[in-house]
Amino acid sequence: MAQISLTFPDGNSRSYEAGITPAAVAADISSSLGKKAISADVNGAHWDLQWPIETDARISINTMKDDVPALELIRHDLAHIMARAVQEIWPDVKVTIGPVIERGWYYDFDRAEPFTPEDLGAIETRMKEIINRRDPVTTEVWDRDRAIAYYRANNEPYKVELVEAIPGDQPIRMYWHGHWQDLCRGPHLQHTGQVPADAFKLMSVAGAYWRGDSDRPMLQRIYGVAFRNRDDLKKYLTFLEEAEKRDHRRLGREMELFHMQEEAPGQIFWHPNGWRIYTTLQDYMRRRQYEGGYVEVNTPQVVDRRLWEASGHWEKYQDHMFIVEVDEEHAREKTVNALKPMNCPCHVQIFNQGLKSYRDLPLRMAEFGSCNRYEPSGALHGIMRVRGFTQDDAHIFCSEDQIENETERFIAFLSQVYRDLGFETFRIKFSDRPDIRAGDDAVWDKAEDALKTATEAAGYDYELNPGEGAFYGPKLEFVLTDAIGRDWQCGTLQVDFVMPERLDATYIGADGAKHRPVMLHRATLGSFERFIGILIEQHAGKMPFWLAPRQVVVASIVSDADAFVYEVVDMLKDAGVLAEADTRNEKINYKVREHSLGKVPVILAIGAREVAERSVTVRRLGEKKTEVVALDRIVAELAEAAKAPDKV
C-alpha cells in the first residue's frame, strides 16, 4: 500500500496509507477529536470526513469551534434534513435544490398544494426528530446512468435534470441522511445529531422559478435560518425586529413623511415633513454640485417617441416606459410620446445645441431629473423602488483622456457627500465588459483601465463583478453599509460610448476636426426617494438635526407660559431653526411622549420658572436628563446645529 504524508497545522507530519479518510485521521489523533470532528480542510479544500485522501497534503480537522465550516455544514445538513422531513410527511412532493445562503438555507419543492404556516411548524418538529435520531451521514460516488435511472424510477424529474447537467469530468455524489438520499456535492456532518436542534428556524415560504428562469415552473421555496447556538439565533431574530422597527414605510406613516395610495401605485405623496427632508437634501446637493463644477439643467418630462427611437430606449426599454398618446387636432395619426425614464437623451440635446469645442470639456451637466418607469408591480417597495422618482443625475461629456481624471474627481465628490450624510465608509464594485457589448475592445481596454486606475488613485479598493458592465460601457457602483449592517447600492458611474454616437454628439478638437465625446453617467444618491428611505432606516427615523423635518418643539407646562413659548418659537425661526409651539391643554408628560415618538430631536419645556428667568428646559431625543439653559445660548446652539454640513 502506498504511503502518504499528512502535515498538520502545527507543522508536524504523519505517514498514513493512501486513501485514508479524515475521520480516521481525527480518530487516530484522539478519540474525542474523532467524535467532535465535523469536516477537514485538505490543501485548502473543504473536505468531508469520509472522502479519501490519496496524496501528500496539508490537513486540519474542523470542529464546531471553527465557525465558517461549522455554519456551512449545519446549514447544508439542515437543507437535507428539511427535504427529508418534507418527504416523510408528504411522500409525493418532488425535491429540487437546497443551497446554503447568507444566514441559513432554502430548499425548493414541487408540490401542488401550498405550504401553510402550520405546515412549517410540522416540518420543523419533524426536523428536530430527525436530528434526535442521530442518523449517520454516508456518501458514495455513483455512475451517471445509475443515478439517472434511480431518479427516473423514483419520479424525481428535477433530480434527473440536475444529474444530466453535471459535467462529465465531475463525480456524481450521493449522500444519505439515514435512509433518505440526495444528490449532493457535500461535504456533510458525521451524523444528524451534530446539528444543533435549537438554533434553527423555518422563516417563510415563497414562490421561486425552477433554475431562476421565469419561463419554467414555479416551485415553493422554504427559507430557514440556522446558527451554531441558540444565542446566535436569538440575536438574529432580534436583528429582524430591529429592522422592522426601522422600516421606512412604517416610520413614514408615524412621522407623517409621506403616503402612497391605490390610485397612484409606485408614486409618492410627500407630506410637509417628508418634503422638508427632501428639499433640505436637494438644496444641499445643489450647493455641493455647484462647488464640484457642475452646471444644472432641466429637461422635459414628455418627449416624442422619435427621440427614444434614436436613443435606443424605444427598442430596448419600451416595456418600462409610460407611453402617452395624444390625439392632435387635424393630425393624421396620434402623437406618441413617452414620459422620460432617463435623462441622458435630453442632456445630449442640450449638448448638441451650438458647436462644442474641446475647450468646453469636460462639461458636467447635472439635473435633478424626474423620471417615470413602469416597474413591474412585484418590484415596488415603499419609497425605495417606485415608478416616479428623481435622480441626482449628471452626465459628464469628456474626451477619452479625461475619463480617469473625471472618475477620480467623482469618487472624491461622492465620498465627501456620503461623509456629510453620516456614511463614513463605502465599497466600490467594478463591472467590466459583458459578452454582448457595443464598441471596440481597444476602447473598452482604455475605459476599464481608466476606471481602475482612478479608483486606486482615489485610494480605494474595488471588488470585481466580471461581465456585469452595461452593454455600452464599464461601470463602478458604490455601496453603503447601514447602521445594522445592510448594504445599499446608491452611487454609480458608467462610461458610455454608445449614446453620443446614436444621438450624434460631437465637439471640435484642437486639430479642428469633429470628435465624439464620451459620456459618463453618474449619480451619487441614486434617487432622492430611495436615498431618503435609506436615511430613515439608517437613523431609525431619528434624523441628524440639520435634516430633521421637525427640529424643535417648544412646549408649555402651564398656560401662563404660552406668550413666552411663542416668543421663543419666533426667535428660533428667525435663527433658521424649524420650531413649532405646543401650547395644547395637555400635561408635559403627554407632550414629551408624543414628540419623542414623533422623533423630534429637541423639546424645550417652559413653565413659570423659565418665564421668570428667560430660560428653557432642554430635553434631547433619546436622553432622559434635562438641563436648564439661558434662551440666548440655546438659540445660538440650535442655529449652529441646523446648518447643513457644507455650511459648518
Next chain:
RNA sequence: GCUGCUGUAGCUCAGAGGUAGAGCACUCCCUUGGUAAGGGAGAGGUCGAGAGUUCAAUUCUCUCCAGCAGCACCA
C-alpha cells in the same frame, strides 16, 4: 410579471349569511399639571372595486385593483 398571503374607522386589529366592534388617534368639556399616556362625553365605516349565488352578502363564488413576502426584473 409569477407563486402564496392580505384588504373591516386615521392607525393596530377583532367579528359574523340577517346591513358592525375594541384600543389608540380625533372633537368638546373638566383639569394648570414639571419631563414617555389625568378624567369624562362625543363624532367617525359604501367592511378595496365589480359581477354572481341567495328572500338576504361586508361574510360564500368569480373577476379586477392594491399591499406584503419571495422569485424574476433593476438595458
